[in-house]
Amino acid sequence: MRGKVAIVTGAGQGIGKAIAQRFLHEGARVLLAEIDEQAGRQTQAELAKIGNAILVQCDVGREDAVRSCVQTAAAEFGRVDFVINNAGIGVWKPVEDLSLDEWNRVLATNLTSIFLFARYAAAHLRKARGAIVNIASTRAFMSEPNTEAYSASKGGVVSLTHALAISLAPDVRVNCISPGWIDVTRWKVPPRESDVREIDHQFHPAGRVGRPEDIAAAAAFLCSEQSGFITGTNLTIDGGVTRKMIYP
Numbered sequence: 001m002r003g004k005v006a007i008v009t010g011a012g013q014g015i016g017k018a019i020a021q022r023f024l025h026e027g028a029r030v031l032l033a034e035i036d037e038q039a040g041r042q043t044q045a046e047l048a049k050i051g052n053a054i055l056v057q058c059d060v061g062r063e064d065a066v067r068s069c070v071q072t073a074a075a076e077f078g079r080v081d082f083v084i085n086n087a088g089i090g091v092w093k094p095v096e097d098l099s100l101d102e103w104n105r106v107l108a109t110n111l112t113s114i115f116l117f118a119r120y121a122a123a124h125l126r127k128a129r130g131a132i133v134n135i136a137s138t139r140a141f142m143s144e145p146n147t148e149a150y151s152a153s154k155g156g157v158v159s160l161t162h163a164l165a166i167s168l169a170p171d172v173r174v175n176c177i178s179p180g181w182i183d184v185t186r187w188k189v190p191p192r193e194s195d196v197r198e199i200d201h202q203f204h205p206a207g208r209v210g211r212p213e214d215i216a217a218a219a220a221f222l223c224s225e226q227s228g229f230i231t232g233t234n235l236t237i238d239g240g241v242t243r244k245m246i247y248p
């Protein structure tokens with residue numbers, strides 16, 4: 001990735017921070033798009049020791065903010081090769097109590113943002129013959145109670161991914177990753193103590209709960225030339241849980 005440029009949304013902490021760090025280690029220059037200014041600044045200071053990382057405070061659900069974010073990346077770095085749409089939020093409450101404003105906010109952040117980044121980065125990505133990687137979720141395929149907005153948004157991410165893959169072909173490859181249980185505690189700002197138990201690890205066929213590094217490695221692969229024949233695909237990274245038959 002040396003000399004390439006990536007925009008990573010939600011890069012201030014969690015999976016987004018791990019992705020940004022991986023891309024910097026791979027030699028890319030990275031724009032960290034983050035709504036939480038404090039987390040963003042702390043992460044930018046940390047990652048700047050690895051490579052060229054700049055911070056843009058960005059509400060990815062707003063069109064003007066996304067347009068400005070893409071313009072900044074192009075102006076600062078001269079190109080945009082990759083967009084990693086990682087930013088996401090959830091509201092967990094009974095559907096009877098979920099307001100329309102809350103529903104719209106989750107969809108704006110988790111789904112509409114992907115459309116907006118595709119719209120404003122498309123010309124740059126076509127020129128670079130680049131790639132988009134969207135972070136969906138296994139919640140696109142299975143649910144717990146009170147997850148309507150989040151699950152709907154992540155199901156939309158999977159569908160929007162293959163739609164964009166066809167529309168932007170052959171110049172831009174578009175794929176998505178559906179993480180399962182990822183323990184992000186030590187990637188938070190500030191880091192937290194993990195509350196994952198041994199029984200939680202044992203529940204996974206892979207023998208452990210996931211780590212942000214697992215998702216970062218997959219994102220890097222999907223942006224690399226090694227994945228040049230992969231587009232429109234969802235990669236489930238969940239330690240095998242969605243393939244496990246579970247009875248009450």
